[in-house]
Amino acid sequence: MTRAAYRAAIDWSSDTGIALGLECDVHFSADDELVCLHDLTLDRTSTSTGRAYQRTVAELKQLDFGSRKVLDPQPEQRELMTLRELMIMVRDARQDHVPVSLVVETKHPNDRGREVDERVAAMLTEFGWDHPGAPVRLLSFSVKAVKRFGWLLPGLERTLLIEDDLGRWRDGRLPDGVRVVGPDLALIKEDPEFVTRSRRKDHDVHVWTVNEPEDVRFCLDLGVAGFTTDFPDRVAAILAEDAR
DSSP, X not given: OBHHHHHHHHHHHHHHOOOEEEEEEEEEOTTSOEEEOSSSBSTTTSSSOSBGGGSOHHXXXXXXXXXXXXXXXXXXXXXXXXXXXXXXXXXXXXXXXXXXXXXXXXXXXXXXXXHHHHHHHHXXXXXXXXXXXOSEEEEESOXXXXXXXXXXXXXXEEEEEEOSOOGGGTTSOOSTTOOEEEEBHHXXXXXXXXXXXXXXXXXXXXXXXXXXXXXXXXXXXXXXXXXXXXXXXHHHHHHHHHHO
């Protein structure tokens, strides 16, 4: 979730004309800003350690989030983004007719609880992205968070994410108003018929994280409607083949 990674995604969408959702996981910094970072700690994603929410944005921006993927990264390849910065980047790209949108996952549990969902809702409202048709999808593994977004931003699309076990959603049902479920690829491989059960209830299935061509084809054959991937070019190529 570095500045360079988001810039590369926008450039790819601009070059290909293919719609792309830019996914971010968000939680608070020590100085009350929402930052785009998958983990609540820094150990796995940066060259530092400790809890991300105990650092200010200025402190986080001094850390290196690129070396785990890139040898001798450039400044933009190291730099963590705030949610506001990413929203501005998406807004500006859309003004240039690049077909990108924003996909926001709130992380739970966290040290601020429901405040992360409320802050996301306030920021989206500030940008005018609080109505049906806005270029935003909201995600969470937390059922409470997904329901809360239904109260805060009833016009926006929501996805309930699932990992480890399909549990009470095994029959394809979802919380009221939620029309998309996002299971881990491993769960679909364990129970491919889950896609059929979901579709019978008029729910779409968006699977994460689908990177290998054989897995893309596997999901397409089942009727999966959306893909979270690290390699949009691979998925797009197979979708193009399927359309011919």
